[in-house]
Amino acid sequence: QQQVKQSPQSLIVQKGGISIINCAYENTAFDYFPWYQQFPGKGPALLIAIRPDVSEKKEGRFTISFNKSAKQFSLHIMDSQPGDSATYFCAATPDQAGTALIFGKGTTLSVSS
Amino acid sequence: GAGVSQSPSNKVTEKGKDVELRCDPISGHTALYWYRQRLGQGLEFLIYFQGNSAPDKSGLPSDRFSAERTGESVSTLTIQRTQQEDSAVYLCASSPWTSYNEQFFGPGTRLTVL
Numbered sequence: 001q002q003q004v005k006q007s008p009q010s011l012i013v014q015k016g017g018i019s020i021i022n023c024a025y026e027n028t029a030f031d032y033f034p035w036y037q038q039f040p041g042k043g044p045a046l047l048i049a050i051r052p053d054v055s056e057k058k059e060g061r062f063t064i065s066f067n068k069s070a071k072q073f074s075l076h077i078m079d080s081q082p083g084d085s086a087t088y089f090c091a092a093t094p095d096q097a098g099t100a101l102i103f104g105k106g107t108t109l110s111v112s113s
Numbered sequence: 114g115a116g117v118s119q120s121p122s123n124k125v126t127e128k129g130k131d132v133e134l135r136c137d138p139i140s141g142h143t144a145l146y147w148y149r150q151r152l153g154q155g156l157e158f159l160i161y162f163q164g165n166s167a168p169d170k171s172g173l174p175s176d177r178f179s180a181e182r183t184g185e186s187v188s189t190l191t192i193q194r195t196q197q198e199d200s201a202v203y204l205c206a207s208s209p210w211t212s213y214n215e216q217f218f219g220p221g222t223r224l225t226v227l
Contacts (some may be wrong), residue, residue: 006155032131032214043117043218044156089155097213098156098169100146
């Protein structure tokens with residue numbers, strides 16, 4: 001049973017455009033939602049994370065929007081750049097020590113110049 | 114400071130052989146996780162270590178998989194009698210107690226079973 005569903009599988013965006021990646025979860029015990037960025041041959045790196053006490057979190061060009069009632073969250077990349085081309089993973093977990101992250105299957109983003 | 118390191122970066126082995134993968138976490142990080150990433154898939158949790166507590170082995174796919182960690186340092190993941198379906202990238206992550214959900218990943222070991 002896939003607990004975190006991520007879409008789309010791949011995305012092509014023009015330079016300067018907005019990239020939007022969506023995730024949905026089922027487990028209501030989840031209350032920590034990070035996004036990871038992974039470049040080829042590298043391990044995933046934490047990009048931004050949100051907890052359900054807020055509906056939006058922004059760090060630079062990256063914004064997470066969170067809808068608790070719909071059990072959905074999304075990553076928005078504003079002014080997308082070729083250097084943003086990577087695979088993005090959403091994840092979810094209960095906000096407590098010792099719990100593994102449950103990952104979505106990833107979205108491969110290509111930003112064309 | 115140094116990040117999470119893993120060795121080897123690549124491992125090619127024959128079906129039926131045993132392999133050992135190594136992870137050096139960030140110094141001072143009490144928690145250590147192993148994940149498996151199959152081609153085109155998300156990361157699957159394998160095992161979790163926290164200090165000297167008993168590890169959470171709930172993600173290990175079979176008894177051919179085992180892992181050890183010495184205190185809060187190095188960890189090794191062992192796969193016995195490897196099968197072709199074990200081919201994947203094995204990722205290690207560590208996190209500090211103060212930010213227990215912020216997991217820092219190593220570059221992974223790409224395992225290919227022929």
